[in-house]
Every structure is written in C-alpha cells, then in structure tokens.
Amino acid sequence: xxxxxxxxxxxxxxxxxxxxxCAAAGFTFSSYAMCWVRQAPGxxxxxVSAISAGGVGTFYPDSVRGRFTISRDNSKQTLYLQMNSxxxxxxxxxxxxxxxxxxxxxxxxxxxxxxxxxxxLVTVSS
Amino acid sequence: EIVMTQSPATLSxxxxxxxxxxxxxxQTVYSNLAWYQQKPGQAPRLLIYGTSTRATGIxxxxxxxxxxxxxxxxxxxxxxxxxxxxxxxxYHNWPLLFGQGTKLEIK
Numbered sequence: 001x002x003x004x005x006x007x008x009x010x011x012x013x014x015x016x017x018x019x020x021x022c023a024a025a026g027f028t029f030s031s032y033a034m035c036w037v038r039q040a041p042g043x044x045x046x047x048v049s050a051i052s053a054g055g056v057g058t059f060y061p062d063s064v065r066g067r068f069t070i071s072r073d074n075s076k077q078t079l080y081l082q083m084n085s086x087x088x089x090x091x092x093x094x095x096x097x098x099x100x101x102x103x104x105x106x107x108x109x110x111x112x113x114x115x116x117x118x119x120x121l122v123t124v125s126s
Numbered sequence: 127e128i129v130m131t132q133s134p135a136t137l138s139x140x141x142x143x144x145x146x147x148x149x150x151x152x153q154t155v156y157s158n159l160a161w162y163q164q165k166p167g168q169a170p171r172l173l174i175y176g177t178s179t180r181a182t183g184i185x186x187x188x189x190x191x192x193x194x195x196x197x198x199x200x201x202x203x204x205x206x207x208x209x210x211x212x213x214x215x216x217y218h219n220w221p222l223l224f225g226q227g228t229k230l231e232i233k
Contacts (some may be wrong), residue, residue, distance in 0.1 A: 035222075037170075045162075045170065045213055062222040084153040093167055100181070111217040112160035114181060116169035 002026040002115045004096050009120030016086050020120055022096030028103040030074035031056075031102040033109060036081050038092035039119075048094070050082060053058045053103060056059065064090075093119040128152050132225035138233040141204050147228045149214035156216035159161055161190055161199045164209045164227075173212075174199065176178040201230070 008020040020036070035050035049070035052061040058070050069082040079096050097113035129152040139145045149159065157177040162170040162189035172181040177197060201208055203208045211233050214225040 044227045045164075045215075045224040047224065050222070055144060059220055100172070110158065110175065111222055112172065112175045112215060113170075114172045116171075118169060 002098065003087050004098065004115055004117035006094065006096055006120035008119045009094065011125065012086055012124045013126050014087060014124055016082045016097075016124070017082070018086065018121070019123060020081040020096075021119055022081075022082070024077045024079065024098070027098070028102075029077040033099040033103075033111070034070075034072065034079045035097050035099070035111070035113065036070060036079075036094055037113075037116075038090075038094045039123075040089070040092040043092075045114055046064075046092075051079070053110070086122075088124050091122060091124045093118045093121050100124055127221065128155065128219065128222050128223055129195045130214075130216055130225040131216060132214055132228045134228060135226070136231060137174045138231050139204055140233045143204055145201045145204055145230055147199040147201075147212050147230070148208075149192075149199070149225050151195045151197075151216055153175060154194045155216040155218035157190070157193055158216060159197050160215045160217065161188075162215065162224075163208075163210050164213065170213065181205075204230075206232075 002024045005023045010033045024064045036048045051070045055072045067085045071080045098115040099107045100114040131150045133148045159177045161174040164170045178190040206225045209226045209227050
C-alpha cells in the first residue's frame with residue numbers, strides 16, 4: 001500500500017524558514033518523480049515544486065522560485081521542501097504527491113499525481 | 127502561462143442525475159489534462175488522466191472528454207459520495223496549473 005506522510009509543519013514568523021518532509025512507503029520511491037502542492041485556507045490547489053525521480057531536475061512556479069527548494073533522499077525514501085523567506089500568503093496545507101508513472105524509455109512521464117499525503121499545515125504569522 | 131478556467135463555480139444536481147463540469151485552457155494542452163476530486167478535510171484524489179482515462183479504482187460513472195482547450199468531466203447517476211469539489215489540472219507544460227475548482231452540491 002502506497003503511503004505518504006508529511007511532517008514539519010507549524011507556525012513560523014514572516015521571513016522565517018521551515019522544512020517539510022514526506023516519508024514514502026509502499027512503492028519504489030527512487031523510480032518516481034514527486035511534487036508538492038499547497039492549498040490556502042478555503043482556496044484551490046496550487047502546485048509549488050516538482051522533482052525528477054533521480055533528483056536532478058527541479059521545477060518551480062514564479063511564486064516560490066528562489067525561496068523554496070525541493071530535494072529528495074532516495075536512500076531514505078523521503079522528499080523535502082525547504083521554505084525560506086516565508087510570507088503570510090504561504091500559509092496553506094502542503095501536500096506531497098507521487099506522479100502516476102515512472103519514466104518510459106525516453107525519460108517521459110506525465111506530471112499528474114495518483115497518491116497524495118494527508119497534508120502538513122504551515123502558518124506564517126507574527 | 128496557460129490559464130485554466132472551470133465552470134460553473136458551483137453546480138447543483140440531484141442524486142441519480144448527470145453532472146457535466148467544464149474546464150477550459152487558454153491555449154492548447156493537447157490531451158494532457160487530469161481531473162481530481164476533493165472532499166472536505168481530505169487530500170485530492172485522481173479521477174481521470176490523459177483527458178479520458180480513469181485512474182485505478184474509479185467507477186465507470188466518471189468519464190472525461192475533450193481535447194486541446196475544452197474539456198468536460200461527466201458524472202452519471204450521481205451518488206451521495208460524489209458531492210465534492212472537482213479540479214482540472216494541465217500538465218502539458220510548466221507551470222503545472224489547476225483550475226479554480228467546481229463545487230458539486232446536492233440540489
């Protein structure tokens with residue numbers, strides 16, 4: 001059974017930093033790209049970062065580029081999100097999610113997500 | 127940057143009836159479109175990918191159609207557990223984008 005378990009959320013002051021972790025189990029973690037998606041209170045879904053299976057490729061939207069860093073440790077089956085220079089608008093539930101397919105022979109896989117964690121709440125407030 | 131627009135924002139339908147939810151992209155995403163369902167207090171659940179392929183374990187009453195810029199999620203014979211918020215997501219290019227969601231409520 002695939003399991004994704006986020007941790008590390010909490011209350012942080014504006015300008016502060018926080019590191020989220022996502023512990024994976026039940027699948028070959030090193031074969032799948034992963035991402036982080038957030039949801040502000042009462043709002044929709046916003047993708048905030050993605051990383052290739054091997055960890056070489058990373059992707060960010062403009063809203064977090066330069067402030068957030070996604071990484072992974074395949075030996076520990078864990079995904080991370082380092083969040084710096086946090087702002088009030090970063091307040092949200094942060095979900096880690098697994099892409100549906102491992103890369104094919106050409107290295108392609110679609111970036112949609114078949115398993116999600118339960119989420120970690122990050123609150124940025126003074 | 128592609129903009130994803132879902133309509134309507136809220137859809138009221140009676141159990142047993144059919145619901146059609148729309149998602150429009152500001153430029154073509156070809157068939158690179160997924161649909162998710164989210165219930166209160168839960169993580170999203172993948173329903174459809176590649177515009178029309180049901181994810182594992184998704185009932186046949188959920189179907190997806192469309193291509194290019196216009197997409198539809200159709201839910202037939204609505205069950206009580208289907209009332210939720212639905213999001214479309216394009217994955218043709220970066221940044222990955224979700225629509226703002228359609229809330230499907232009981233009429």
